[in-house]
Amino acid sequence: MLTLTLRNPLKLTWKGGDVVVKHVKEVANLTGISIRTLHYYDEIGLLSPATSETGYRLYTNDDIEKLQQILFFKALDFPLKKIKNILGRPDFNQLEALHYQKERLVEKKERLETIIATIDQTIQNVKGERTMTDQEKFKGLDFSQNPYEQEARKKFGDEAINQSSQKLKSLNSVEKDVLEQSFHAIYQNLAKLRHGSPASEEAQNAIHEWYDFLNNNIGYHYTLEAFQGLGQMYIEDERFTKNIDQYGEGLALFMRDAMTVYVDRNK
Incomplete structure (x- = not known):
């Protein structure tokens, strides 16, 4: 393992010489990616920078180049797991x-x-x-396949998706409007809480509301395990992350963490 010694806030000294580095806040400001998301990339081993003796993440030029690659693949809607596998290949060019x-x-x-x-x-x-x-x-509007539905079928099986589709199709326009308004209200409330602790009472109450909403309106009962798996998909599949984060940067990750706490507390 490479041992790095911090000499000043901007340089690391190692066997090969000086390497200019950036702290996590600098990288967040440079890229527009939240610090929480960068921490998550480190957590899953997608982008793991060196750390100083005091525990600060230190991003080298190589890390910045790797992050650029991650973002290019994200722009193509690649899920994080696939990006990790691609960048981790020994023959990656x-x-x-x-x-x-x-x-x-x-x-x-x-x-x-x-x-x-x-x-x-x-x-x-x-x-x-x-x-x-x-x-x-309809030129350019070929949506004959729903990538979200295909992904959901892989995660939860055809029965869950078929039940959900049948439930939603049975609603009239007024019922659909009410359902949509409730959905937006839950996400807007969660977005207001996303900068706090996912284990807080407010966050857990909001996630409980989301759990009840799914089980009462979608036509399929989510077990706690399925609920936790759904939260994990929010951050593993960039398509979901992108849509959820429209309510606020970092919301998908916050919801994943809050859902994990909720499941742990209610097992």
């Missing part, structure tokens, strides 16, 4: 990865540009400036 990422992101860009063009044409259609065919109205 950064240059090959960059070419691959560029190709996939260009494809994603082209698809988004197609969707934007469809929106522009739809605006013209609504204004009466042009007439769109039905095929043109």
Whole structure:
């Protein structure tokens, strides 16, 4: 194991010479990633920087480059587990990865540009400036497969997803609106609490409300184990993380931690 000695806040001295480093707060400010998320990356072994004798995380240039790779893969909606496996391979080649990422992101860009063009044409259609065919109205909008549903089926099985789908389809528009409002209210409340302790009474009450909401409205009963697995998926699958964090940066991780505490206390 490499032994590093802290000489000053910005340099580490080791056998090969001086290496410029950044503290976790500097990396958070540089990238816009929350400190909590960087700590989680360390926790799961995705990005584990060296530490000083006093326990401070110290990010070298290599760590920054690795973080850049992580974010490139995240931009392609890769789950964290897959990113960890890719970067951990002994034959991982950064240059090959960059070419691959560029190709996939260009494809994603082209698809988004197609969707934007469809929106522009739809605006013209609504204004009466042009007439769109039905095929043109859905150009770029091929959602024949739901990646969330596929992931959920792998995690919880077809029975749980089928029951949930049947339950939601049986609701009328008013019932769906009420359900959606309740959903948003729970997430907004959790977002207000995310900077505090996930084990606090307020956080645990809010998570209990989420647990009851799922079991009372989705058409499937979540055991405590399934509930904890759902929380883990919030941070392992970047697609879920991205959607949940729309309510507040770091909410997905906070919910995972609060759900884990809830399960431990209610076993």
